[in-house]
Amino acid sequence: MNEFRPVANPESGHTEVMTLDPSLKARIEARQVTVWYGQKAGVKDVDMPIYANKVTALIGPSGCGKTTFLRALNRMHDLTPTARVTGEVLLDGVNVYAAGVDPVEVRRKIGMVFQKPNPFPTLSIYGNVVAGLKLVGIRKKSLLDEAVERSLSQAALWDEVKDRLHAPSMSLSGGQQQRLCIARALAVEPEVLLMDEPTSALDPISTQSIEDLLTDLKKHVTIAIVTHNMQQAGRVSDFTGYFLNGDLVEFGPTNLLFTTPKDKRTEAYITGRFG
Amino acid sequence: MRNLQARYTRDRLILLVVIVGTILAALPLTLVLGYALVNGFSSLNWDFFTKGPKPPGELGGGMAPAIVGTLVITGVGLLMATPFGIGAGILLAEYPDNKLNPTLRLLSDTLNGMPAILKGLLAYVLVVKAQGSFSGFSGALAMAFIMIPIIAKTTESVLKLVPWNIREAGLALGLPRWRVILSLVLPAARAGVVTGLLLATARAAGEAAPLIFTAFGNTLLTLNLSQPMDALPLRLYAYAISPYEDWHRQAWAAAVVLLGLIVLTSLLARWVTRGR
Secondary structure, three states: OOOOOOOOOOOOOOHHHOOOOOOOOEEEEEEEEEEEEOEEEEEEEEEEEEEOEEEEEEEEOOOOOOOOHHHHHHOOOHOOOOEEEEEEEEOEEEEEOOOOOOOHHHHEEEEEEEEOOOOOOEEEEEHHHHHHHHHHOOOOHHHHHHHHHHHHHOOOOOHOOOOOOEEEEEOOHHHHHHHHHHHHHOOOOOOEEEEOOOOOOHHHHHHHHHHHHHHHOOOOOEEEEOOHHHHHHHHOOOOOEEEOOEEEEEEEEHHHHHHHOOOOOHHHHOOOOOO | HHHHHHHHHHHHHHHHHHHHHHHHHHHHHHHHHHHHHHHHHOOOOHHHHHHHHHHOOOOOOOOHHHHHHHHHHHHHHHHHHHHHHHHHHHHHHHHHOOOHHHHHHHHHHHHHOOOHHHHHHHHHHHHHHHHHHOOHHHHHHHHHHHHHHHHHHHHHHHHOOOOOOHHHHHOOOOOOOHHHHHHHHHHHHHHHHHHHHHHHHHHHHHHOHOOOOEEOOOOOOOOOOOOEEEOHHHHHHHHHHOOOOOHHHHHHHHHHHHHHHHHHHHHHHHHOOOOO
8 A cells, every 4th residue: 555655756846745644544445345236347446545634535537436436435335236345445444344344333434425415305404413413312402402513613504504503404505505414424423524526516616615624624534525626636635546447547645646647547637638 | 381380280189189088088077076066965964964864764864973984994994004004115115125025016016906895805804704793993904905005105106206315315324224214214205105195095985895894884873993883985875775865865965075075185185295
């Protein structure tokens, strides 16, 4: 896993990269992860770390397997009867696919935000945020209130909705709904937050407010974000993995990958020659 | 330009065909409704709702036992059918790869297409034979057999309309699947499920055949489910084939009340799903 670590090279100019924090720790470690849809592999033999308290971007053209890989991390493929995952996904050293590991427990630690905002339509703003807590038996109002304010503040939505917490969640705008979904995921205090193109359905202003969030959020959680927008990956991420046709072509610190890609295919993609 | 004219003509022609077809389809329904209303309304009076039947030859009397009986039998039937119907609907919609599903679907479809009288026979064998007497309960069971496949079918189809992403959102929060279904998916489909319950009720309430050898009929008002119980369709049938003019009029009145109940239930279903 060290091959992408920068080699000390005083002439390269990537000083930031050279001072990589030695305490950098992989929260998630994917080992030879392959996702099968029937006989066809959606992603093949992916080895990749997701570093703790960093933002890792997964980029690549449509259909390259980046979302498929992301969903393998919290066992979302369990729900697709035709899908099968081989390899290991180590969360703090424990394989989430090992026998005896409850997928429900895995998903509690690895939260997810989806491409389209998907608040629970029958619940209020408050109800959405506490859904994960309430449905596992936390009923104490003071605890729930606290979680609502904390998560909504982390998702930069608190000021906009604090006076109408019991309004229907569908009364919010698309960008607000997406931040509500982020707050909902944060309320259960996951260790990792997976985001599957969280801004692709949003306008530029909402997109920016969510991008701004990530920088603050990574103090608390580890983030992996799928995006088809390279500029976004460049703006928000510390590490980037480039996927093509189901392979992880290149992985490295974002600034390095974007300026001096090692692989010609990566270079072709980031310079906009295709994709 | 002539081409355009031809298209307009063809458009009008098709529209005409559609309108005529609609009228032809609606005509029998309107006639039945109209005939029942004209004949039935004149026989409706306070006694009809409050009194029991009079012996043959005596004028007057009413259908209080039958009205109460229909409400009780369909109500109890609905209570029995709801958990099974909704449960089956959930299994069919939410666990499509479950091993039980092909069998369940076959059973549900067969039960749906099975004549109502056979469901009465089933309730007869299960309850009346075993118990040794006709009873309101056996009638309610027969009603439940009619309702279960209808409820299962509507529940399945409305659950399938709930966007998949709601389930994913719930599961991604670390909720177990049953929790997601009961607390998030089912509430989102609530209006549709309730409509299914009401439609099943309306459908079952009008059936006479399954009650003939289960609830059997009773001229006395009773709320005791272990006793034979009267029901509007039963009474309607008995009075309609009787030789008495007064009973014929009351049969029409019973038809109007039954229609009223069913229309009311359907309206309730509409109201529950309003604005969706």
